[in-house]
Amino acid sequence: MATPFIWQEPFPHERDLTEYYLFSDQHVSVNEVDNKTLISVDPQGLTLLAKQAFYESSFFLRTAHIEQVASILHDPEASENDRYVALQLLRNAEVSARGILPNCQDTGTATIVAEKGESIWTGCNDAEALSQGIYETFQEHSLRYSQNAPLDMYTEVNTGTNLPAQIDISATPGEEYKLLFINKGGGSANKAALFQESRSILAPEKLIPFLIAKMQALGTAACPPYHIAFVIGGTSAEQALKVAKLASTKYYDTLPTSGNELGRAFRDLHLESTLLNASRELGIGAQFGGKYFAHDIRVIRLPRHGGSCPIALALSCSADRNIKAKINRHGLWLEKLEHDPGRFIPEKLRGPHHATGVKIDLNRPLSEVMSELSHYPVGTRLSLSGPLVVARDIAHARLKARLDAGVALPDYMQNYIVYYAGPAKTPEGSISGSMGPTTGGRMDGYVDAFQAAGGSLVMLSKGNRSQQVTDACARHGGFNLGSIGGAAALLAQDYVSSLRCLEYAELGMEAVWMMEVKDMPAFILVDNKGNNFYRQFEQRHCCDLCPSQSLK
Numbered sequence: 001m002a003t004p005f006i007w008q009e010p011f012p013h014e015r016d017l018t019e020y021y022l023f024s025d026q027h028v029s030v031n032e033v034d035n036k037t038l039i040s041v042d043p044q045g046l047t048l049l050a051k052q053a054f055y056e057s058s059f060f061l062r063t064a065h066i067e068q069v070a071s072i073l074h075d076p077e078a079s080e081n082d083r084y085v086a087l088q089l090l091r092n093a094e095v096s097a098r099g100i101l102p103n104c105q106d107t108g109t110a111t112i113v114a115e116k117g118e119s120i121w122t123g124c125n126d127a128e129a130l131s132q133g134i135y136e137t138f139q140e141h142s143l144r145y146s147q148n149a150p151l152d153m154y155t156e157v158n159t160g161t162n163l164p165a166q167i168d169i170s171a172t173p174g175e176e177y178k179l180l181f182i183n184k185g186g187g188s189a190n191k192a193a194l195f196q197e198s199r200s201i202l203a204p205e206k207l208i209p210f211l212i213a214k215m216q217a218l219g220t221a222a223c224p225p226y227h228i229a230f231v232i233g234g235t236s237a238e239q240a241l242k243v244a245k246l247a248s249t250k251y252y253d254t255l256p257t258s259g260n261e262l263g264r265a266f267r268d269l270h271l272e273s274t275l276l277n278a279s280r281e282l283g284i285g286a287q288f289g290g291k292y293f294a295h296d297i298r299v300i301r302l303p304r305h306g307g308s309c310p311i312a313l314a315l316s317c318s319a320d321r322n323i324k325a326k327i328n329r330h331g332l333w334l335e336k337l338e339h340d341p342g343r344f345i346p347e348k349l350r351g352p353h354h355a356t357g358v359k360i361d362l363n364r365p366l367s368e369v370m371s372e373l374s375h376y377p378v379g380t381r382l383s384l385s386g387p388l389v390v391a392r393d394i395a396h397a398r399l400k401a402r403l404d405a406g407v408a409l410p411d412y413m414q415n416y417i418v419y420y421a422g423p424a425k426t427p428e429g430s431i432s433g434s435m436g437p438t439t440g441g442r443m444d445g446y447v448d449a450f451q452a453a454g455g456s457l458v459m460l461s462k463g464n465r466s467q468q469v470t471d472a473c474a475r476h477g478g479f480n481l482g483s484i485g486g487a488a489a490l491l492a493q494d495y496v497s498s499l500r501c502l503e504y505a506e507l508g509m510e511a512v513w514m515m516e517v518k519d520m521p522a523f524i525l526v527d528n529k530g531n532n533f534y535r536q537f538e539q540r541h542c543c544d545l546c547p548s549q550s551l552k
Helices: 043-059 063-072 080-096 126-140 204-216 237-247 269-281 366-373 393-404 411-415 440-452 467-476 488-494 505-510 535-545
Strands: 020-024 028-033 036-041 109-117 148-150 156-158 166-172 177-184 193-197 226-234 294-304 309-316 322-328 331-335 358-361 381-390 458-461 479-482 496-503 512-526
Touching: 020 043, 020 322, 036 043, 036 322, 043 126, 043 177, 043 322, 043 331, 063 080, 063 294, 080 488, 109 126, 126 166, 156 505, 193 204, 193 237, 204 226, 204 269, 204 294, 204 309, 226 237, 226 269, 237 294, 237 309, 269 294, 358 366, 366 458, 393 440, 393 505, 440 458, 440 467, 467 479, 467 512, 488 496
Parallel strands: 109 166, 226 294, 358 381, 458 479
Antiparallel strands: 020 331, 028 036, 109 177, 148 156, 177 322, 193 309, 226 309, 322 331, 381 512, 479 512, 496 512
């Protein structure tokens, strides 16, 4: 007997628990056409909604996220470094909420995922109207243009608008237009991953260690504490990746918690708890050792083709920049974000904000700085004051081309700490735009050659570096320092004394800059003896998973 046709919504959300506010009761009208209700939305309404949504999500965070960060301060099991990072993230949110310096220097790829009800009529190209709003926000505020357009396979130019955006709109039943706006930074986007597995992975003794290993491999380059999402299964690899991305924004939090024989998506709360507990045992913590590698973990199970089992991983970082919106017969609605994050900072932690740690004077030859750093073990907290050079991906590529052509590295690469960063636009009256570190791992391939040529002997970035960097530092006497990821607005306001362009001004945020800092916090992560701060956590977890194997 044939199985009867039964339609089931693949992603059955329960009621939306989001708290919205009415942004505007204009730009919407209700009409009756052929005995059907038609909700007309003026294209200008889409533009205004997108403009406000990307403004809000650039400067404000969700209250629930802020509460999770603040809870670290009160957890007796949190490490000192966990609490220190959490405090800096709260202070950063407080600075950003003034609406001048964005939460993160990487103001992201503008992404919109929308469900357009069948009764909604716009009479326009919705993606164009929404993109106009994105354009206006990035033109009017001190945000960063991060999108590069290819002129050919190898030549690119910055678009100067942060467009194009990624806009996905699907048709659904109903009288509402539901939208999710995401500012997706490169650091967190780069951690999305797909693993093509088979049915054999679907056993607890295999799946759980597999997921823990993938979680540990994330490292710290995307600014933890993270919101991590795993998707097990999927009717295609593409579906698995998309669902993982949305799950990391809490988009699927109201899915059911059990499956059925029709193949609905569901959350596995038990596995989520197991993995969250495992993340706290990794020891990596909120960037520099401790418990808080992740705020939470989502695990979603999807149906799959019998011959494949995709597993997708995605995360949202400490700059958890998402905002929901909806349009209905009553107007344009936006999710309420937290506009007073300072209320979560205990008064006892206010006062002088200079970083505690070993004070390092950068107003002297780099050789003297390196000699002083050699006296301290990895993990030591520092307070940096003085000049340093700011350079990142494209600048490194250009310098490497010069080196390959037989031209020496410029003096600034040999005489100063090199900070991997790219600033957002500088607001009027400010010294610098938001200026947080970028992922150090992207520059790993340059380190040995640069250090051999006398450059990049002390680097400052975020995240763990590869073994080749540790080896290069041991070979050439270099150091890699870590900066707190996710506190770009705070750094620009409290720690930057001056900023000027040195070279490649045409590259915008990718140019080379000279920056002076005062009491900027940092940590020694790799020293000149071949010690790597993060290696201890890798070794400990390997021993936990493989107790019968000794590390050599």
